[in-house]
Amino acid sequence: MKKNILLVDDERWVRTALKWTINKLNLPLHVVHECENGLEALDWIKQNDADLVITDIRMPIMDGLSLVKELSHLKKNQDVIVISVHDEFQFVQQAIRTGVTDYLLKPVEETELKVCLEKWLEMKSQEETKRNTPKDEDENLPFSTIEKVLQYIETTPLDQITLKDAAEFVHMNHSYLSQLFKQQLNKKFVDYITELRIEESKRLLLNTSLRMSEIAERVGYSDLAYFSNNFKRLTGFSPSEFRKSALEKVPQ
Structure with missing residues (x-):
């Protein structure tokens, strides 16, 4: 079943390019709607559903960070990927603290977009498996992931260990793994x-x-x-x- 994406960017050509690239990737994804700014996106999503919002940070009327905050209040459980330029990393960090799933840098390269979306799809697949697993098995699923992370740590030189590489080792979004690690071991990865x-x-x-x-x-x-x-x-x-x-x- 395809996942629906909402694209939010004030530049039409950027939205067109993103949509064209997403379609070209041949992933189970569908761009269901496009919006020019955060306020327009917020109004649309109040009446409609999207599994993922891909939004630029800098936009008129309502920027991407404000949109992220407003979406968190709606509690509709859609994920968000933000797009920024290099000199906006402080805004990206702020967005990550408010629950953004991932980020991309402009100009968005096809390879980077593919990796980002594949990671997100993998995360959604794991979440759905977890929801559909019987309770006794469900309790063991996160711990099994953590066991694999501990295996990665044990077999990797200390000077080469990173959260990003650990997440790739278990095919998981690094932010999600960080939360899971803290939840299971009562200690931050770092x-x-x-x-x-x-x-x-x-x-x-x-x-x-x-x-x-x-x-x-x-x-x-x-x-x-x-x-x-x-x-x-x-x-x-x-x-x-x-x-x-x-x-x-x-x-x-």
């Missing part, structure tokens, strides 16, 4: 990785003569000061203090 990095750095401090900068780099920190701050926040010691204290306890 905090979990930070703890692993600090534990490994403690092992290296105790068992090797590597310099602080070398240890920091091995566990994934290019900035020595940032590594030292994280280390002290979690252990109460700076890396050099930790190594010195451990050496002082070694019998002579």
Whole structure:
């Protein structure tokens, strides 16, 4: 069954190009309507349904961020992908905090659009599977995903682990995975990785003569000061203090 998309952009040629590209991708998607600004989109969606809204950020009358906020109040459960230019990343971050599913940069490349839409379709498929799974199996589904993420973490060098790569490993949107990880492990992904990095750095401090900068780099920190701050926040010691204290306890 095809998913319906609402396109929102004040430039008609952009909407035309997006619609043409979406049709060309041959995915189970249908552009059901187009709007010139956020207010027009909001009025339309109050009376109609769309599974996904793809909207520009900068538009007259009502911009994309205002549209996202208004849509969240409607509680109609449609997802949103925002389109921005490079110098609008602060707006993208704001949009992500308000629940936007993903974002694309202008000019929208066909390959990037395809990857973005395929990820969204995969996320919707997983959500539908979860809804249709019997309760006892349903409870195990998210945990099975997290087990795969932990497998990715265990088999990947600490300096190469990223949330984006973990999400790709389990074929899931990174924002959705972040929420699921926190829900299942009661800990943010970034905090979990930070703890692993600090534990490994403690092992290296105790068992090797590597310099602080070398240890920091091995566990994934290019900035020595940032590594030292994280280390002290979690252990109460700076890396050099930790190594010195451990050496002082070694019998002579």
